[in-house]
Amino acid sequence: MTDESLMVAVSKGDKRAFDEIYERYSGPLLGYFMRMLWRDREKAEDFVHDIFAKIIRKPELFDPSRRFRTWLYSVANNMCKNEYKRQEVRKNTSNGLDSSYAVSDDNVNVLHEVQDRQFKQAFEESMSALDQKHSEVFKLRHIDGLSIKEIAEVLEISDGTVKSRIFYASKYLAESLKDFNPVMNR
Amino acid sequence: MKKDIVDIVMEKEFIELTAEERSELSEFCSSEEEFNQIRQVFNGVEGMSFENPAPRPETKYRLDDLFEQAHPKAPVWYNSFLALLVPREKPFYRQPLLQAAAVLLLLFMTVPFVNNNMSGDSKNLMAENDVQTEDVLTSGDVTPAPMEEVTDVQEEDELNQAIEQEPEPPVLVADLNDPSSSVTSNERFESLAAAGATAPGSNHPDGIFTGISAENVAYSLPASESTDLLDLLTVTF
Numbered sequence: 510m511t512d513e514s515l516m517v518a519v520s521k522g523d524k525r526a527f528d529e530i531y532e533r534y535s536g537p538l539l540g541y542f543m544r545m546l547w548r549d550r551e552k553a554e555d556f557v558h559d560i561f562a563k564i565i566r567k568p569e570l571f572d573p574s575r576r577f578r579t580w581l582y583s584v585a586n587n588m589c590k591n592e593y594k595r596q597e598v599r600k601n602t603s604n605g606l607d608s609s610y611a612v613s614d615d616n617v618n619v620l621h622e623v624q625d626r627q628f629k630q631a632f633e634e635s636m637s638a639l640d641q642k643h644s645e646v647f648k649l650r651h652i653d654g655l656s657i658k659e660i661a662e663v664l665e666i667s668d669g670t671v672k673s674r675i676f677y678a679s680k681y682l683a684e685s686l687k688d689f690n691p692v693m694n695r
Numbered sequence: 696m697k698k699d700i701v702d703i704v705m706e707k708e709f710i711e712l713t714a715e716e717r718s719e720l721s722e723f724c725s726s727e728e729e730f731n732q733i734r735q736v737f738n739g740v741e742g743m744s745f746e747n748p749a750p751r752p753e754t755k756y757r758l759d760d761l762f763e764q765a766h767p768k769a770p771v772w773y774n775s776f777l778a779l780l781v782p783r784e785k786p787f788y789r790q791p792l793l794q795a796a797a798v799l800l801l802l803f804m805t806v807p808f809v810n811n812n813m814s815g816d817s818k819n820l821m822a823e824n825d826v827q828t829e830d831v832l833t834s835g836d837v838t839p840a841p842m843e844e845v846t847d848v849q850e851e852d853e854l855n856q857a858i859e860q861e862p863e864p865p866v867l868v869a870d871l872n873d874p875s876s877s878v879t880s881n882e883r884f885e886s887l888a889a890a891g892a893t894a895p896g897s898n899h900p901d902g903i904f905t906g907i908s909a910e911n912v913a914y915s916l917p918a919s920e921s922t923d924l925l926d927l928l929t930v931t932f
Contacts, residue, residue, distance in 0.1 A: 522766035
């Protein structure tokens with residue numbers, strides 16, 4: 510069942526449809542909010558609650574002509590912007606690897622695992638050093654898996670701007686992570 | 696889903712790019728070396744596993760409570776059949792039960808009127824027929840239609856013969872209420888019947904009296920002729 514048809518069912522009070530939507534998006538949204546809200550897990554949990562509460566209370570806010578995922582991330586993005594305004598501070602990310610991002614257990618090679626961790630750590634550092642508008646686009650594309658068109662809709666910018674920001678972030682990361690070429694080439 | 700430029704960079708080598716793709720990429724990377732650097736970053740990031748943390752169960756419980764409040768469960772009686780008849784999501788004027796009730800009410804209100812009109816028409820028709828019949832009966836010059844003339848001819852002849860054979864009936868000149876009359880009541884009525892039957896120009900529909908006998912008719916007697924009744928009427932207290 511598509512997200513859009515599930516949302517129609519949710520608007521009619523279908524609890525199972527809501528559970529399915531929650532199952533699909535609660536994790537990615539929590540990850541998104543944690544990335545956007547300075548790794549603050551409590552705040553991210555509250556935001557996840559708030560965004561699903563909006564879906565419950567006002568399902569009619571969703572326009573069925575749009576893609577649900579795009580709409581959901583738009584709402585999440587606006588919530589983050591409002592939070593930035595409230596806090597009046599920019600993202601205050603902690604350096605270092607976030608414990609929430611578990612490293613895959615598939616890699617049995619210890620050397621590769623260490624290299625991956627180091628690469629991830631370096632990646633996180635580089636991303637935190639990158640300005641928000643570029644890192645946000647890059648994360649939406651590579652971590653949340655949104656397409657360029659979807660990112661453009663979420664952030665209300667043009668496709669060209671999204672591409673430009675992605676490639677700018679990529680060049681920046683390529684430069685800062687050039688020591689990890691063996692990892693990147695694997 | 697259409698592949699965007701990031702997918703193309705990750706999937707293709709530089710030499711595999713089409714002219715159109717190269718022109719699109721030329722805005723962001725000017726050389727093959729730059730292209731390969733970007734490609735390595737993309738693939739490296741894609742290879743990283745970013746497992747999203749699961750929200751705490753409490754968050755889901757709170758949302759479940761909220762859902763229950765926003766969409767209270769339907770009562771037991773609100774089963775699927777009733778939900779079909781009275782769906783909550785539809786406005787009241789679009790609910791099937793109300794629509795069916797409206798149609799039934801409409802039928803209930805219109806059918807009696809239709810029946811009344813039909814019976815009124817038949818009554819009018821009957822009234823017209825009555826008037827016509829009455830006109831026919833009241834007009835003097837209209838001769839009654841010969842009814843069963845063929846079958847009754849023989850019987851009529853016999854009766855006429857019988858009548859001719861009988862003596863001429865006495866002419867009633869005496870007062871019928873006169874007790875002193877020598878003619879008894881029975882005789883009077885019989886003679887009357889006979890007179891009616893034989894009287895020329897009788898306007899009785901049948902023209903004849905038949906089957907009248909003294910036994911079938913109950914005649915009243917003058918009180919003077921019944922002593923018991925006379926005693927009862929003249930008793931003095």
